[in-house]
Amino acid sequence: MICPHCERNLLRKERTGNTCSHCKRRYALDPKTNSLRLSDLRVLRITTGLTDNGRIRVTPGQLWYALSRKRIREGEFAPGCAGGALFGGVVFGFWALFGQMPFMLYASAALLATALGVLIARRRGAGRGIAPMTRGAFRSEALAEWVRVYGSLPPGVVDDNGHPWPRRPADAPPPHAVLLCPDPSIAAFLAADGLPDRHGIALVQSPERVTALLPALPPRGPVLVLHDADARGELLLRQLRQDLPGRPVVDAGVSLRTVHGRPKAVAYRDPHHKPTAHEMRRLTALGEFTAQELTWLAQGWRFPLVAIPPVRLLTVLGRLAKRIGRGVDDERRRAAEVGFMTWPGAGGSPGADTSGKKGTPSA
Structure with a gap:
């Protein structure tokens, strides 16, 4: 992977403990140790696209989906198991036949049956569409580690914890x-x-x-x-x-x-x-x-x-x-023209109908 700080290409042995052996700086995510195969540079690249180069702000939920989308599309049941079991079954089979160890045929048969079972399960859709990391785990694992290393969420990402629905002040105008x-x-x-x-x-x-x-x-x-x-x-x-x-x-x-x-x-x-x-x-x-x-x-x-x-x-x-705003404003304008919500002496004629019946928008 590429170090997000010095941009050196790091081998696995050169990044022990999520620390670059060249610049000695710590990074948050290693693609070999998380189920979404995330790296810091990938998170930054995806975040830049989501935020339209910083023009808008996004949330952890939106970032989770963007980072998970490819893995969800490619998701498969027991990745690597079918190939490994098939290879092991063939090796054990040859071992049993040419090594004069017939008892190894049982191990070969078990491995081949496992490979067949995995392939059938995949064919029927097992594991398809299931995210390798849930939204909750993304927050508690990947983002939590990011915050520990960098002190805040990725640039342009706002927290959605707590109560994100804004409370309307008592003196706020009525909503449309x-x-x-x-x-x-x-x-x-x-x-x-x-x-x-x-x-x-x-x-x-x-x-x-x-x-x-x-x-x-x-x-x-x-x-x-x-x-x-x-x-x-x-x-x-x-x-x-x-x-x-x-x-x-x-x-x-x-x-x-x-x-x-x-x-x-x-x-x-x-x-x-x-x-x-x-x-x-x-x-x-x-x-x-x-x-x-x-x-x-x-x-x-x-x-x-x-x-x-x-x-x-x-x-x-x-x-x-x-x-919606134009529609509501049109209704209010038409209502005002016939006296609805208009009080005599406040812009309406003294003889205006203030009952609200004539010209009132139908419910």
Whole structure:
């Protein structure tokens, strides 16, 4: 690997204890000792791309996916085991036949059976789509070591620990819309960029917070839902639409139909967060998904929000927020023209209708 400090090419024996034997400086990550095969230079290179050369900031969740994407795509069950077992089985077989040690045939047969089993498991998809390092492990292992060595997260990466959803001050103007985003990494990303404040949108983490903010919204102020393309994300969107009749609930992504089966949309599986049987029955009862899509969801496949390129996510949400702002402003302007929310002596004619009935935007 290349030393991130002096840029010397280091052999394994020249970097004992994650310390360069030439410049004597310590580095954080060695590709031989972590499951994502990370090096400091690779982390810096990927971070530079994610942040658009430092123009925006990103979060550990987004960095994790970007660093894991290639390994997820190439993921296979028991890497190296099939080849090793096959080679050992052949060697033991020749040993047994030509070395006059017939008992070695048992070892040869066992190794060949192991190789065959691994190959069959791979053929059936075992291990496919499973990240070698989880998001939690990436934070507690790779990033923790990075912070120990360098004193802070990689340049351009903001922390998403704690409560990243910004709290609206009591004297803040009413929002144009509410953006529901349960993923703390994406919430921290949007807050760091200032998108909610810039467009007058309240960023919240739960449906309960959405309900609490509804009285402050304009009559047609929408609720935007940012969710993963997985079973729980699809259910979250539909449950909110059911709970808020008459209120526009917009699917801001990621929709299953936009990513399922797309080669560039590298989904992954999380064996610890498979949907329950009850959740799958609810999805099936909707009648909106094909049998193939339901099977995909039931196996725990998902395409997360953190997989969307950060610049693209900001661009799409920014355009959506501008459209919403223009729509809300148009409604307010039309309402003011007919007297809605206008008080006599404060810019409206004394005879203006202040009841709110005439010209009030329909709910």
